[in-house]
Amino acid sequence: MRQWLKAGVIEDGRFAPTEEGAPQGGVISPLLMNVVLHGMEAAAGVRYYDTGTNAGKTVPNCPVVVRYADDLIALCHSREQAEQVKARLAEWLAPRGLVFNEDKTRITHLEAGVDFLGFSIHRYANGKLLTKPSNDAVRRIRRRLSAEAKALRGANADAVISKINPIIVGWAAYYRIGVSKRVFNALDAHVWRLAYKWARLTHPNKSTRWVIARYFGKFNPARQDGWVFGSQETGFYLRKFAWTPIVRHRMVAGTASPDDPDLTDYWSQRRRRSNPPMDTAMRRLLHAQHGRCPLCRGLLLHADREPQSPPEWEQWLTATRKAIRRHAVTVWGAGTPDERVATRLIHAHCHRRLTGEGKDPQHLPAREPPGLA
Numbered sequence: 001m002r003q004w005l006k007a008g009v010i011e012d013g014r015f016a017p018t019e020e021g022a023p024q025g026g027v028i029s030p031l032l033m034n035v036v037l038h039g040m041e042a043a044a045g046v047r048y049y050d051t052g053t054n055a056g057k058t059v060p061n062c063p064v065v066v067r068y069a070d071d072l073i074a075l076c077h078s079r080e081q082a083e084q085v086k087a088r089l090a091e092w093l094a095p096r097g098l099v100f101n102e103d104k105t106r107i108t109h110l111e112a113g114v115d116f117l118g119f120s121i122h123r124y125a126n127g128k129l130l131t132k133p134s135n136d137a138v139r140r141i142r143r144r145l146s147a148e149a150k151a152l153r154g155a156n157a158d159a160v161i162s163k164i165n166p167i168i169v170g171w172a173a174y175y176r177i178g179v180s181k182r183v184f185n186a187l188d189a190h191v192w193r194l195a196y197k198w199a200r201l202t203h204p205n206k207s208t209r210w211v212i213a214r215y216f217g218k219f220n221p222a223r224q225d226g227w228v229f230g231s232q233e234t235g236f237y238l239r240k241f242a243w244t245p246i247v248r249h250r251m252v253a254g255t256a257s258p259d260d261p262d263l264t265d266y267w268s269q270r271r272r273r274s275n276p277p278m279d280t281a282m283r284r285l286l287h288a289q290h291g292r293c294p295l296c297r298g299l300l301l302h303a304d305r306e307p308q309s310p311p312e313w314e315q316w317l318t319a320t321r322k323a324i325r326r327h328a329v330t331v332w333g334a335g336t337p338d339e340r341v342a343t344r345l346i347h348a349h350c351h352r353r354l355t356g357e358g359k360d361p362q363h364l365p366a367r368e369p370p371g372l373a
Helices: 029-036 040-044 079-096 135-151 157-175 181-202 208-215 261-273 280-288 310-323 348-356
Strands: 009-011 014-016 064-068 071-075 114-116 119-123 129-133 324-332 341-347 363-365
Touching (some): 071 114, 135 157, 157 310, 181 208
Antiparallel strands (some): 064 071, 114 119
């Protein structure tokens, strides 16, 4: 790996040396860490059953190591075992030119709690183990929402909704696998205060009653909530953290890796079982269309893996919103004239092609022949 990184690059017949290495936070950094740190579990003493009904499960009394890029947590049965695992890993990392960051490395008991990848893992006195959003993660999202709301002073309601919605839905999508409902409700209260403050600063000469009537109401028809922030002109509204349902994380089978080409079907089925953080109507349309655009037959959503952090979820949601449009199409052979107009999800570029060329809504069969999707 060291030789490959220093080998240089040949592009258009010209040789360019690579002397500075991969940039900090570069997109290839996680992949490089996965290659370099492959085998860390075995070095820590983790053992799995290979056969039988327990295949893929850890052998009793051995540690468990969970790693994401260069972040890892080792779960041990005693402090002595934890110290042994740390010593083994330090010895295993040395030939690779790597060492532990002692400022971020510590041995603690689960009853005291530990933070990992934005989650707080805590075992309580009653023996219950809960995984919640960490306090640091909650403080970061509160500060970001406050900064975004402050920066949007002077903008209209649609701009506020367009900017804040991906942040809310992306953060909630990442933390929906934990015990997060109470945190979601607290963040919704924080967002409401920010939205109300924005509205009062936007209309300083208007009364409280006028501001509430203008920007708050039952904008979401699926919710009996009269305190949703929205736009009277467009009907767009600000989503809430608590609207994201809690979905428990499914354990990955054994040593299954998303980088293993032999397990492509396994990871595809895992992604298919998990609902993307979209509204119910869009999910139903995706399911009815088998995830494909009815005009070009291409896939509407492209993701070889699920986003792994709140920023990745935010980027995915923003890209999806720009790439997919709802469009009224004429369905051939559907019955009465009123029944022939149906809503379909299509690509944004297909929508631009239709509207740009001034064509009528696309004619589609009422039911797609089997095998096309």
